Amino acid sequence: MxxxxxxxxxxxxxxxxxxxxxxxxxxxxxxxxxxxxxxxxxxxxxxxxxxxxxxxxxxxxxxxxxxPPPGTAPELFPEERKPSSSITLPEGTMEEKLQYLRDLAQNWKPARDLNSLRDTMVFATGNPHTQLMLIGEAPGYYEEVQREPFVGRAGEKLNQILKAMGLSRDMVYISNIVKFRPALPNQRTNNRAPTPEEIEACLPIIMHEIQVIQPKMIIALGGTAAVGLLGEQGSVSSMRGRFHDLNGIPVRVTYHPSYLLRSDNPREKRKVWEDMLAVMERMGMPVSEKQRGYFLPRE
Structure with a gap:
């Protein structure tokens, strides 16, 4: 043949x-x-x-x-980024549905069967009735200790970004794709990014979180979160600067707060801030001239 x-x-x-x-x-x-x-x-x-x-x-x-336009997921399989049918959300309030997902995530078999994630589950924090949802990759050492996403130095940097936007942690909803800290041999404070297999195993939980929250905007913090959510391959630099679509919800990709901790370059800070300005404008939030001028080079 x-x-x-x-x-x-x-x-x-x-x-x-x-x-x-x-x-x-x-x-x-x-x-x-x-x-x-x-x-x-x-x-x-x-x-x-x-x-x-x-x-x-x-x-x-x-x-x-x-x-499809550049940066958007192909329309061939429109169901591929919708919640898995293996999870059926119960009737009830938003809080009750999120508690159901929290309990489900604690013993989520696809993640547990990998034997590559630690045992402490870190779910989410913030206001579920928000219009803005921020999603990272996975908890690290400090997140595991406090059982809350984005704490420690990266969390402080995120708090600063939100404050510059006129927001606070209790005004947004913050979560991660992977709910467990990825494991390493003889692990102490060192962390690693989740693998594609770990992300795929945990993806149904975060997709149902999005379904429950129904935000008007999602910010993907870092390349791992962006690739996991959108199903596209690419770096943050190639994916940021425009809006992507996730089941009708605009997604803005930007650098992870930990990246800003490693880079003290005002130009890199400006890139993140330009993404935040675009989010604010898209959501109809007020933007002052002072905010527009953050991290611009001085003449």
């Missing part, structure tokens, strides 16, 4: 499934193949390989595919 691009791609996907892989990066060519299969299936037809033998009269005309 002659191998075609489609058959090779099918074989590759089958091999991933057999290895238990649930996420893979795709080139634009691979996305085009999937789009073709998807659109053909919607019509009830059968996808043909571009190289497969078929007469011109029998080959279906390719349907034009709209290319």
């Amino acid at each position: 002659t191998s075609t691009p489609n058959s090779l791609f099918r074989h590759y996907l089958d091999s991933l499934i057999q290895r238990g892989t649930t996420r893979a990066s795709l080139t634009e060519e691979a996305r085009d193949v999937l789009r073709t299969w998807y659109l053909t299936a919607k019509k009830g037809g059968r996808a043909h390989s571009p190289s497969s033998p078929s007469s011109p009269s029998s080959r279906p005309e390719p349907e034009p595919v709209k290319t």
